[in-house]
Amino acid sequence: MKRLKRPLAIALMIVGAVLTGYFLLEGRFDPEKQKAIQVATEKFMQQNQELLESNPQQVGVIVTDSGLQYRILQEGTGAQPTAASTVLVHYRGLLVEGSEFDSSYRRGKPISFPVNGLITGWTEALQLMREGAKWELVVPPHLAYGEQGVPDLIPPNAVLRFEVELLKVN
Secondary structure (H helix, E strand, O other): OHHHHHHHHHHHHHHHHHHHHHHHHHOOOOHHHHHHHHHHHHHHHHHHHHHHHHHHHOOOEEEOOOOOEEEEEEOOOOOOOOOOOEEEEEEEEEEOOOOEEEEHHHHOOOEEEEHHHOOHHHHHHHOOOOOOOEEEEEEOHHHOOOOOOEOOOEOOOOOEEEEEEEEEEO
16 A cells, blocks of 8 residues: 555646646636635635634624524514424525625515525524514534535635524414
């Protein structure tokens, strides 16, 4: 096995060098652009971590055993959904820096979802809510879209913020 490790490492270094050279010649690899992407990624990850650490210090924020963070903006008094329920909600989804990636409010109409067909953080939160409730959620990556993210919408390992209004439980 030891004989294979060194030649494999050398082969990978050669392939990496060849590809880098190719992309440089073709004008497809821009070291400055790569550095800017790296800096932006590091800043994004730092903002995610800061939110996860600072949000629980805010008045009224509750943290569940899973790491879901929520704050009750308005209590609900109606039915409480189960995992098998379908719910009608209004919501707004934000990335950590505040950019909105989705909103039923923006579309002008609420949307119906099966509770067990959503990201884990939403499934957990909805089962704690009652009809008429409005909550603010901070969902860590492992309860959201994790390492894969959602291409062109949600970056990998993103902490997500939501405002969720539970209108009806079916």
